[in-house]
Amino acid sequence: MFSRTRANLIIDDISFDIYENEFLVILGPGQAGKTVLLNMIAGLYPPTSGSIQYEGKEIHGVDPRISMVFQKTALLPWRTVMGNVSFGPELAGCPARQMEADARHYIDLVGLNGFEKSYPRQLSGGMKQRVGIARAYCAGPEVLIMDEPFGALDAQTRYMMEDKILEIWEKEKKTIIFVTNNIEEACYLGERVILLSKCPAKVKKIYDLSDFPRPRDNLDKEFMRIRQEISANTDLPF
The missing domain is CATH 3.40.50.300 (P-loop containing nucleotide triphosphate hydrolases)
Structure with a gap:
């Protein structure tokens, strides 16, 4: 460059x-x-x-x-874990039932089952980064x-x-x-x-x-x- x-x-x-x-x-x-x-x-x-x-x-x-996980988690503070992870499929117009199922799969995959309704302010640094990883995967890259x-x-x-x-x-x-x-x-x-x-x-x-x-x-x-x-x-x- x-x-x-x-x-x-x-x-x-x-x-x-x-x-x-x-x-x-x-x-x-x-x-x-x-x-x-x-x-x-x-x-x-x-x-x-x-x-x-x-x-x-x-x-x-x-x-x-191609999807990206940034140095800073850049989570949307007004959205829950579920809302952050499902954000990409939501923008793409994914059907609600499929979007939720995919989000739950990746939330479980990163070990955050039970935190779907939590907001970023309620999470540790490591948990926030896991949300970022789940969000990137859920976009289907x-x-x-x-x-x-x-x-x-x-x-x-x-x-x-x-x-x-x-x-x-x-x-x-x-x-x-x-x-x-x-x-x-x-x-x-x-x-x-x-x-x-x-x-x-x-x-x-x-x-x-x-x-x-x-x-x-x-x-x-x-x-x-x-x-x-x-x-x-x-x-x-x-």
Whole structure:
């Protein structure tokens, strides 16, 4: 992605493929342009050069096959958990009975059964993030983009949410593009990890972790080895 002036170059000649049903992690230092890259994939920002392609065809703007979970949950405070999760299908004109059944399925999937009538102000940070994940899934995407969704959570809740999103992914088998600046999280979650350089972002290396067994143990020697290798190859933010 290029701005009109070279001084504001953010994404520089990045090219990679995303495979169906994989859990892809994009890792990079702070202020590397990760969110800009995600917003382009999601159709929220148009690239000033190059293209985003889906199944070989260039896409322009927001595509209903792609849904996004943001850093901030951005829940509608005047709507309940049920109302937030069903918001996408409601806008799409989904029949009420089907919309409610789908919403209940994903509310149960993220472990919030019994909180359907609760409002965001009544939920913890981790619960709000689960509502955001359920809402994204309920929109019926083929690809789910997650922009550092657990970054604001405490360590214990973050570990719990990492396990929860893996559990959901293994059940639903939708393609996930997950962005983080946390190396351990990247190694724990990803089938592949794309390491970006500092801004302007380039792909430094792609790590294939698909042969690592799950559930992964962050104290395992091989896990620590690859974490150290990625750490040594990661740019400082500035």
